[in-house]
Amino acid sequence: MKRYFLSLVASMLLPGMAAVAQSVPEIRFDSDPGALKFPDNIHLGEAAGVATDSKGDIFVYTRTGHPTISIGTSRAFAHGGSRLFEFDRNGKFVREIGQGIYGFLVAQQVRVDPQDNIWVVDQMSNMVIKFDPSGQVQMLLGRKAEAERIPALPLNRPPGAPGGGGGGEGPPAPRGLPGAGAQSDIFQRPTDVAWDASGNIYVADGYGNARVAKFDRDGKFVKSWGSKGDAQSQFSTVHGIAIDAQGNVYVADSGNKRIQVFDPDGNFKTSISNVGSPSAICITPGGHQYLYSSNSNPPDDIDANGEIYKLELTGQIVGKFGRAGKAQKEFGTVNAVDCRNENELYVGEIGNWRVQKLTLHP
Amino acid sequence: MRRFLTCWCILVEALCANAAHAQMKATAQNVPEIPYESVRNFLKLPPNLYLGEAIGVATNSKGHVFVYTRSANTRLFEFDQNGKYVREVGEGLYGFEFAHSVRVDSEDNIWVVDEGSNLVIKFNPEGRVVMVLGHRPEVVAGATATAGGPAPPAEKYTFSRPTDVAWDPQGNIFVSDGYGNNRVVKYDKNGRFLKQVGSEKAGKEPGQFTLPHAIAVDGKGNVYVSDRGNNRTQVFDNDLNFKTAYENVGTAWTVCISPGPHQYLFTSNSNPNGNPPGSWDITGEIYKMELDGTVLGRFGHASKQLGGFQVVHMFDCRNPNEIIVAEIESWRVQKLMLKPAQTKISLAN
Numbered sequence: 215m216k217r218y219f220l221s222l223v224a225s226m227l228l229p230g231m232a233a234v235a236q237s238v239p240e241i242r243f244d245s246d247p248g249a250l251k252f253p254d255n256i257h258l259g260e261a262a263g264v265a266t267d268s269k270g271d272i273f274v275y276t277r278t279g280h281p282t283i284s285i286g287t288s289r290a291f292a293h294g295g296s297r298l299f300e301f302d303r304n305g306k307f308v309r310e311i312g313q314g315i316y317g318f319l320v321a322q323q324v325r326v327d328p329q330d331n332i333w334v335v336d337q338m339s340n341m342v343i344k345f346d347p348s349g350q351v352q353m354l355l356g357r358k359a360e361a362e363r364i365p366a367l368p369l370n371r372p373p374g375a376p377g378g379g380g381g382g383e384g385p386p387a388p389r390g391l392p393g394a395g396a397q398s399d400i401f402q403r404p405t406d407v408a409w410d411a412s413g414n415i416y417v418a419d420g421y422g423n424a425r426v427a428k429f430d431r432d433g434k435f436v437k438s439w440g441s442k443g444d445a446q447s448q449f450s451t452v453h454g455i456a457i458d459a460q461g462n463v464y465v466a467d468s469g470n471k472r473i474q475v476f477d478p479d480g481n482f483k484t485s486i487s488n489v490g491s492p493s494a495i496c497i498t499p500g501g502h503q504y505l506y507s508s509n510s511n512p513p514d515d516i517d518a519n520g521e522i523y524k525l526e527l528t529g530q531i532v533g534k535f536g537r538a539g540k541a542q543k544e545f546g547t548v549n550a551v552d553c554r555n556e557n558e559l560y561v562g563e564i565g566n567w568r569v570q571k572l573t574l575h576p
Numbered sequence: 577m578r579r580f581l582t583c584w585c586i587l588v589e590a591l592c593a594n595a596a597h598a599q600m601k602a603t604a605q606n607v608p609e610i611p612y613e614s615v616r617n618f619l620k621l622p623p624n625l626y627l628g629e630a631i632g633v634a635t636n637s638k639g640h641v642f643v644y645t646r647s648a649n650t651r652l653f654e655f656d657q658n659g660k661y662v663r664e665v666g667e668g669l670y671g672f673e674f675a676h677s678v679r680v681d682s683e684d685n686i687w688v689v690d691e692g693s694n695l696v697i698k699f700n701p702e703g704r705v706v707m708v709l710g711h712r713p714e715v716v717a718g719a720t721a722t723a724g725g726p727a728p729p730a731e732k733y734t735f736s737r738p739t740d741v742a743w744d745p746q747g748n749i750f751v752s753d754g755y756g757n758n759r760v761v762k763y764d765k766n767g768r769f770l771k772q773v774g775s776e777k778a779g780k781e782p783g784q785f786t787l788p789h790a791i792a793v794d795g796k797g798n799v800y801v802s803d804r805g806n807n808r809t810q811v812f813d814n815d816l817n818f819k820t821a822y823e824n825v826g827t828a829w830t831v832c833i834s835p836g837p838h839q840y841l842f843t844s845n846s847n848p849n850g851n852p853p854g855s856w857d858i859t860g861e862i863y864k865m866e867l868d869g870t871v872l873g874r875f876g877h878a879s880k881q882l883g884g885f886q887v888v889h890m891f892d893c894r895n896p897n898e899i900i901v902a903e904i905e906s907w908r909v910q911k912l913m914l915k916p917a918q919t920k921i922s923l924a925n
Contacts (some may be wrong), residue, residue, distance in 0.1 A: 254663070257705060259670025278670055280715045295715070320716045338716045366718025403716060404617040421716075514734045516768065540707050540767040567705055568671065 241533040242575040245543045249560075249571035250274070250305045250554060261562035262296075263324035263334070264533055264569050267347070270303030272552075273311075273558060274336055274569055275324035287359035296321035298334060305571075311349040317341040317358055323406045323454075323550060333407050335417075340401045340416055347485065353433050355399045355417065392525070393424030393442030393449070398435055401427070406454045410461040412476055418455040418465065426452065426480065439480035444470050447482045456497040456505070458527055466492035473507060473529075475564055486529035490519055494561075495554040503527055504556055508548040511538035513565050520545045524576075526530045533576065579914055598699060600807050601858035602826035602845050602874075604662055610873040611915040612899075614883040618659045618911040619643070619813055625653075625661070630902035630909050632678035632688065635894045636701070643902065643909055644678035644688050652678065652688060654703075659911070665703040671695040671712060672901070675753075677790070677890060678741045688753070691737040696751055709751065710735045714914070726778040730757045732769040736776070740790045740830075744797040744814055752788040752801060760788055760801055773816040780806055782818040790830040794839055794867055802828035802843065825863040825871060829888060834896040840872070841865045842899065846888040847878035849905065860885050862899070875914065880906060 225366065250272065252258075263275035263325040281295035296318040311332065312318060320338035331352065332345040339358035346352045402422025409415055413431030425440035426516060440449045450469025457463055461478040473495065474488040490509025498504045504524055511520040520538025522545070525531050534547050546565025553559055557574040621627065632644030637918040639657030644650070650672040661671070665686065666672060674692025681687065685706070686699040696709040711734055727736060732789070736756025745750055747765035759774030768917040786805025795798050797814035808823040809831060822828075826845025834840045847860040860878025862885075865871050876885050886906040891899050897914045 252704065254703070255667045257666060257669050278668060280670075280712075283719060290719075320714065337714075362718055364719040400815075491791075514731060516733060540709075540837045544766075546708075565708065565711065567708055 215285075231556075238523070238531050239533040241535040243535045243543070245517075245571045246573070247542055247572040248305065250301050250569055251307060253307055254386065254466045255393040256299065256307065257441060258299075258567050258569070259296075260549075260564045260567055261569050262321040262549045262564065264560045264562035265324045265326045265332075265552050266554045266560060267326045267330045267332070268328075269330075270554075271308065272301040272303070272305070272569070273324050273326060273332055274299045274301070274562065275321040276562075276567075277321045281319045281338065283362060283364070286361070287363070290364050291360075292338070292358075292362050292431070293317055295319045295338075296336065298324065299333075309349070311345060312343070312351075315343070315351075317343050317354075319358070322404065325407055327409050327413075335404050335407055337403045337421065340355070340404060342399075342401070342404060342407050342415075350371050355429065356401045356404070363555065379422075386561070391441035392436070393422075393440070395419060395423035395425045396436060397438060398509060399429065399433070401464075405452060406466075408455045408463070410463075411458050411459065414478070416455055416457065416463055418452040420452055424452060426455065426463065426476070428480065439476070440465075446485070447474070447476075447480075449474070453493050454495040456495045458497050458503055459499075464495060464497065466495045466507065468493055484529065486525065489523045489525070489531065490521070494548050494551045496551040496559075497527070498553045498556045500556070504532065504553070506551050506559065508545070508551055508561070510545070510548045511565070513547045516540065516544075516546065520548075522548065522551065535572075535574065542570075545570075591594070600826055600845075602824060602861070602863070602869045604824040606836075607863070607871050608873045610814055610875040611805065611913075612875050612883075612912045615659075615913065618900075619655055619909050620659050620661060622661050626911050627653075627907050627909065629675075629889075629904045630907055631675040631889050631904065633890055633892050633900050633902035633909050634678045634686075635892045635900065636680045636684045638684075639687060639894075641828070641892075641900060641909070642678050642680065644675040644684055646675050647909075650675045650690065650692065652686075655769070665699060666697070666705070669697070669705070671697045671708065673712075676738070681743050682745075687741050689741050691739065691754060694735045696735070696738060696741050696749075707767055709733070709749070709763065719905065727756050730759055730772070730776040732761075733849070739788060740802075742791045742793040742799070744799075746797070746815075748797075750791055750793060750799055752791040752848045755787060758785040758788060760785070760791060760799065760812070760816060771816055773812060773818070778805065782810065782821065783812075784809070789828070792833040792841070794832045794833050795835075798867075800831050800833065800841065802831045804828055807843075811917060815905065820869065822865070822869040825865070826859060826861075827914045830890045830900075831893055832893040834893045836896075839867055840854040840893070840896045841867055842891065842893050842896075844885075844888045847885065849887055851878075860888075862888065862891070862901075875882070875912070876901075885910075 258276045260277040277296045279293040298311045317339040322337035323335040330347040335342045340353040342352040367474045404420040406418040417427045424442040427438040428436040453468035455467035463476045475483045492507040493510035494508040496506045508522045516538040546563040550562035557558040559572045624876040628647035641655040652665040671693045676691040677689040684701040693712040703757040722813040735753045738754040740752045755775045758778045761772045762770045774785045789804035790802035799812040808821045809828045811819045829844045832842045856878040887904040891901045899912045
């Protein structure tokens with residue numbers, strides 16, 4: 215029986231995969247209930263993105279309302295619905311960035327690059343927006359659909375069908391493998407962004423497409439890889455992306471319950487599984503890098519999953535912590551993990567409309 | 577003529593029943609009238625602030641009044657015990673879409689039920705969100721057509737136009753759910769699903785509902801549900817086993833149970849939206865009852881004037897002689913001073 219089990223596990227593992235099912239150590243942790251202090255009239259909605267900069271300032275990209283639709287002469291237009299807030303390292307509210315900006319519809323992620331630029335990924339405007347540290351827009355990837363179809367077209371239409379992603383009237387879907395997307399910065403519900411040491415930009419794209427798109431530091435399209443499926447280098451919901459110091463690209467392939475690892479040119483290297491469905495991933499900086507991956511619960515069920523794993527970059531599991539729930543130290547559909555400090559994490563939750571500051575005691 | 581009227585009423589009832597809004601005359605006989613006065617200009621709104629449909633009203637232990645209202649946007653306002661405006665709670669909140677209920681628990685946490693976003697949201701007394709029940713669907717797929725056909729199976733953590741919330745002394749949470757589903761769900765104090773009674777399907781049997789519209793829990797943990805479409809208040813034990821039903825006080829739009837050692841139950845036979853002919857003659861009053869269903873008295877009547885009610889949606893009864901009433905169609909909140917002497921006389925009955 216034991217041999218059968220082992221061979222079964224082995225058969226499920228891809229070559230080169232290091233993580234092996236075993237009892238995973240629990241990492242003790244605390245959560246600071248007062249990590250962020252809000253002005254009276256500022257409330258988080260679903261806390262889709264959280265990230266810190268080099269000073270320890272905290273950025274939260276949150277769904278504060280649903281976009282409103284206004285009625286034009288012949289088309290309907292979507293406005294607003296998400297906001298970006300900055301807090302200092304003590305949790306004191308500093309400012310709002312991008313108030314009323316064109317591309318903030320449905321918050322998906324915020325990340326801060328090594329130069330402290332703030333990058334926002336919006337799932338409905340299909341845009342990646344780069345703000346410089348002062349909060350000015352510095353670069354844009356993608357374009358918001360001009361107008362919205364009502365009712366929306368079904369998602370995941372066959373290739374070549376008219377209409378764009380995200381319910382909008384975007385550009386026509388490209389002909390090619392499903393999910394492969396266009397060879398451009400036209401996204402379909404993008405989810406995340408990361409950079410390598412040279413400043414090349416990698417966008418996880420996403421819910422609608424199933425690809426990783428690579429751009430140079432100036433935003434010029436380089437290449438993209440992936441399509442919808444469960445084979446090697448295929449994806450089923452690309453939900454997150456992170457890059458290590460060597461430039462290896464870690465892609466949270468959530469629907470396939472694995473993290474696929476690629477070299478900087480998109481060549482498949484290895485795959486990490488047995489950490490559930492990776493929804494939010496993060497790689498620590500420094501000499502010895504670790505990978506965090508959240509097996510987030512579905513937003514409509516707190517009786518399943520919810521734990522966050524700490525791994526070596528090889529995929530070996532160091533430990534795990536937390537579970538789904540609504541109380542302090544429980545997680546409600548974690549959508550973002552910031553791990554600038556290995557043992558001081560910020561997690562953004564969809565289900566609980568909050569950011570928790572966690573201190574790990576490994 | 578009388579026959580004609582009867583036929584007409586049957587027709588109207590049939591039409592209304594389709595929309596789960598059947599209205600009926602209370603069958604309780606010889607119910608004493610409880611005298612009362614409506615306080616003039618109770619809520620003092622700042623200029624430029626208006627109530628819309630006054631859907632939810634509740635007080636905290638200090639007597640502060642919370643009003644959850646459908647104005648241009650759904651908003652939650654706080655007033656002090658004298659009706660002076662204090663503040664807005666949850667300004668611009670993600671979950672505020674279409675108000676249905678506000679209640680305040682024994683620790684002065686403020687809970688709202690929103691039937692547009694399908695959420696139950698708990699604020700601490702400072703007005704910060706501390707828990708969310710339910711999940712608002714992501715809008716990223718764009719606007720979709722309103723779903724038709726039968727309701728999909730009710731899920732543990734997803735509501736379908738929920739209506740109200742209540743708690744037992746242990747802090748367990750009870751949600752009436754609602755217009756889409758037809759059930760009551762029990763959660764523990766941390767929001768973990770425990771059990772439900774009813775289902776997504778409407779029904780008339782004990783333990784089934786047709787639009788459970790409001791909910792309250794007494795000091796022993798018994799659960800009272802305004803089963804509006806079935807014109808009754810159903811009573812359950814703490815594990816949601818059916819105990820009894822009160823069916824003689826008209827349509828049960830909303831329910832409130834006063835605190836303290838001797839608890840009273842208030843229920844409203846609200847006049848229907850749209851004021852169909854004759855409806856003002858048979859509906860609009862509020863009943864005061866013992867928890868066992870004994871009717872003690874009634875007060876109020878359908879009217880657009882102060883002191884009358886224009887579709888009572890909810891009321892607060894923290895003080896059983898000071899009832900604060902929210903009305904849908906008069907966009908107002910009234911404070912009613914019941915005359916205690918008369919109340920005592922009716923109690924003696």
